Amino acid sequence: MTSKQKNTIGPVVIVVLGVVFIAIAFALIIFQPNAQSLNFNAGSGAWSQFLVAFVTGITTGGLSCLAVQGGLLASSLASQIEQDYVTGSARHKKGQAARSNSAYPILLFLLSKLAAYTLLGALLGWLGSYLTLSPMTRAMLMILVGVFMIGNALRIFNAHPIFRYFSIEPPKFITRYIRRTAKGTDTFTPLFLGALTVFIPCGVTQAMMATALGTGSATMGAALMFAFVLGTSPVFFIIAYLTTELGARLEKFFMRFVAVVLLILGFVTLDGGLNVLGSPLSFQNLTRSLIPSNSTPAPVAESTQPAADAGSIVLNVNNDGYFPRTLNAPADTAVTLNLVTNQTYSCARDFVIPALNYYELLPDSGTVQVGIPAQKAGSQLFFTCSMGMYTGVIVFQ
């Protein structure tokens, strides 16, 4: 059963298709500075989210997904190859036979998967919008996502049997149905199987799905999942093409790397959630006193800069965060916080003061005033963007 196949798709096709995927990826990155043309709520903060999703996909997601869905794809391919070239009761499909004409079904599989996950992202984002995510809800969701990511990383490290429960096992009837479908031999099979992968997401994908839910927008959720699955595609494509055996080896080789990245992303997400909660225990708030703060406000547009007086403080809301990060204000008297934006498009515009339950999407240029009631001497009021990325504090003296 070692019939040699002449009409194989060579490495050139793999490279070309890989390049196409990577080109799309680069396009996403290159167009990032012009993000204001895409008027998402969080501005270019949305793009940084997509970029993180894409990088997560290309680094950890592809391998992690491959571990879960690779076998499914391989069996689908085997059926296709068997249909094309091997008739009869051939059972052992290896080596040369497995290389025949497999690029096309993999591509179909991945395209279908991309479409299915984009739709799923839209659905999750839409559901998230019905949850009317207040900063507090978003914070809780971020903390849950962070814990889920960390739990999955510890599962991969095999730290304790309890962490195995962070891996969601799909119901038996679904896995059986998928397995049976994988035996189909028509061209529709890879498309169908690609779509069915939404039912067997890997740990990283599940975490990304939770993030899509947290966006509270169908467009954002769809774009986030699109960026993530697009990121997973080149790795998935190349490794899937180079047979399942190689995938299994790579899986063993890279799983620890996946766990480390997942652990880091988990802690970053958890920390973001704590920031949005206004917790002094977040990494940024704990280390603020150790890192010297820039106490000089950055220059802003003169026309929008309000004059600071005794009962008024000014915070510049820039694309790269808040300046100064530590503001001093008089204690025991009400103060007015002037939030000044000047062509600010990042998520810093989504301004939150958790302790006051204050949340406002600031205009991209202008000044918004926030009345802050009298605070005791020595107290601190943390502020952050709605994603917990940029933070700062007002110290009352």
Add this chain to the structure above:
Amino acid sequence: MIKKTFKIPDMTCSACAMKLESLEDVLDGVKEINASYHRLEMTIEYDDSRLTEEQIIAAVRKKGYTAIGA
């Protein structure tokens, strides 16, 4: 028909459970296989006149795992 549970200590994710369950389609005399990554075990219901424990262990090994009879 008998039902037997094997410990599979080297499962690493829920995909492993799926792989093991696919033995349903390979082994003669199997009625049902349920594998769980959470419990690291596989329960198989089979006709012991057509299939032996050794054959099951060998099939599991072929999939890349170790089956230990409970």
